[in-house]
Every structure is written in structure tokens, then in C-alpha cells.
Amino acid sequence: MANACWDEWILRESAKRLLCGIFIMSNLFSVTYGTTPMFAIEQDLSFEIPSEEKLWDARTAELWEDARASSSAPAAQMTLRETIVTTLFNRQEDVGKGPSQVSGFTALLITHAANVHMWSILQFVQSFAPPLAHEILAATFSSLVRWHTALGHGRVEAPEAAYYDNAGIPLVFNCYSLLRIAYVRLFGNSSIFNKMILLTDDPEEISVTMASYVSAPQPRNHFLTKSITKAYEGFITPVKLGHLLIKKTAALSWSVEHAVAAWDAVLFVSKWVHAVQMESATQPPDDEEDKILTQMKGLLDEMECDYDGSGSLAAAVTRAWAGFLTDTWVWGGEFSCIYASNVQTLTFTVTPRMGYILMQLAIAYENSYQETPP
Secondary structure (H helix, E strand, C coil), X not given: CCCCCHHHHHHHHHHHHHHHHHHHHHHHHHHHHCCXXXXXXXXXXXXXXXXXXXXXXXXXXXXXXXXXXXXXXXXXXXXXXXXXXXXXXXXXXXXXXXXXXXXXXXXXXHHHHHHHHHHHHHHHHCCCCHHHHHHHHHHHHHHHHHHHHXXXXXXXXXXXXXXXXXXXXXXXHHHHHHHHHHHHHHHCCHHHCCHHHHHCCCHHHHHHHXXXXXXXXXXXXXXXXXXXXXXXXXXXXXXXXXXHHHHHHHXXXXXXXXXXXXXXXXXXXXXXXXXXXXXXXXXXXXXXXXXXXXXXXHHHHHCCCCCCCCCCHHHXXXXXXXXXXXXXXXXXXXXXXXXXXXXXXXXXXXXXXXXXXXXXXXXXHHHHHHHCCC
């Protein structure tokens, strides 16, 4: 497209960005409902990465020509798949040297791709014995940390600091929330929780699903603790920024990716907290686990939650986290269906539904704690 005119460039760039949007939405639905990702990094995403934002933002052909003249991007752009390989996996020998910098939108796409890749890794690593499985997990975890570092321009940056330092590049802030999903997917066991429960209104089915999840076994190990540390940053960030303010304004200024990441992370983190608390008599928490639990209790105090240490910590954390989804998030929509020869339009709101399910999960944690206290 080196010699393309503005009109031709717009058509091609629009097609690329439409494909990118489909990829992003497919990943968000996969995380929300626990479905199989629609795209595979190895087979799909073989189209050029989006062009620089200054080209896309140009309002006229003249402004576009000026932006193109000052562009530092190479004439032949890499495909999205090649960019993912060079940045996320650092395998430049396979496709050549990757770009020294990528746009915020491309960074977002790479992080969505990391989510998909973590799902694929988990599918086959479960069939290996611990020594090999641990090596694969360690190498993959390092890839996530490397990309995390790259997002912070050579430093691992706290998410709340990133919110202010990158105020002009909010897409980078969204990448941090997506990284939490990647950590959860790598070490979590999402298959034991049926996320399709979001689509049912049957109280009995919801209750059974919650009880089944609470009673399912939960492993504890060094890798899992490291992943928990990353995942519960999604709880730390809104509390440190001011939980009351975030509850009222997040839906206006934060991407829905933060809501999906919170939904995924609270299921993962609360299950781990419940296991550590219930096993405290037979398997006391180690120093890292105890540090996380202590910090969580401090966050609950900062939010002035009604938790005195005598009940289920997992229930308290789940209730507090659910509050960020039940307040002002309004992610949802309408769809039409045919019932009794009549077309009916149904309205659904996903994020409040997430919050409701989490509140039911908190009840299940509390019931489990009261029935068999540690």
C-alpha cells in the first residue's frame, strides 16, 4: 500500500480494524462466558497490523499526506501474528526483527492475543507431568512478565501509576487489565466454574453451581501464588484510586475490559483465598500467601467493609469486588427472539449480572465456612 491514495488506504485500514474489533470482542466473550476462543494465533491474524494512529486520525487527504510524510513506520508492515511472535514471545529469528515501538491499539491486540495463547497453553500443559509442565508454565509466565515490562517502557509499572502516567494513552491502561486475565488463564482452573450461569435465572441452578465451585479442590503452589499477586491488582487499583469515585465513574472512563478482567479475577482469587483460609489449620499459609491475605484485609478496612476476621474472608473479598460491577457498569444490549410467533426484544446487562452472581458466590463461601470452620 506504499503508493495507495487516501481513499484506497481508508478502505484497507478500515477492513483491518474491523477484523481487529472482531478479534477483541471474541476474546471478551470467551473470557466472560468461558467459551473456546474463536481465533488461533498459529493459524489466524495473518493480516497487517493497524497503521499509526496519526494516519487513522487524519481528517483530510492533505493531513493524511502530511502525517504519512513524517511517518517512521516501514513501508512493508508486519502481520499481526508476526508482531505477536516478536514482541510477546521474543522469537525474532522466526520472522525477523520486530518493530521497536507499537501503537497503543496494536499493544492492546497483542495483549488480547496473550489471553488466547494462555488458553491454548493450559489445554495441553495439563497432560504433562509436573517437571515438564512447570518448565512450560515458567517460560510462559516469563513471556507475560516481559510484555508487562515492555508496556511500562522498560519497567514494571504499578497499574494505578500507569493510569496517571499514561493518561494520554488509555489503551495501555487497558492492557494491564488484560494481562490479569492472561495470568488467571495460565494458572487458573476456569473449567470448574460454569460461566454460562450468567444466562440463567433459575435460583436453584445458580445455588448448585456456586456450591459446586466452592467445594471443588484448589491447588496451592509457588506459581499459583505469583499469579494471584498479579490477578488481585484489579482489586488494589480501584481501592487505591478511591473506591467510591471509581464505582461512580469507571463506566464512563474505563474500558469494559476492566469489568471482564474483574469478573475473571475475582472468581480465581476468591477461590484461592477460600482454600487458604479453610486449610489454615492443616496447611498454614507461607510468607507470600500470608502477605497477600494481610493486604486483602487492609483493603477491606480501607473500604470500610463489615469484616471483623471471624467469617469467610473469601466472601468478604467477593462482596467488595462485586460492588464495582453492580454500581454503574451498564455493559449490555438488546437482542430479538421469536416466541409464540411474536418477535420480542429482550434487554440484558452483563456487568450487573456478573455482580449478582458474585454476590451469590459470596453466600456460598460464607455457608461453607460456617458449616466446616477451619
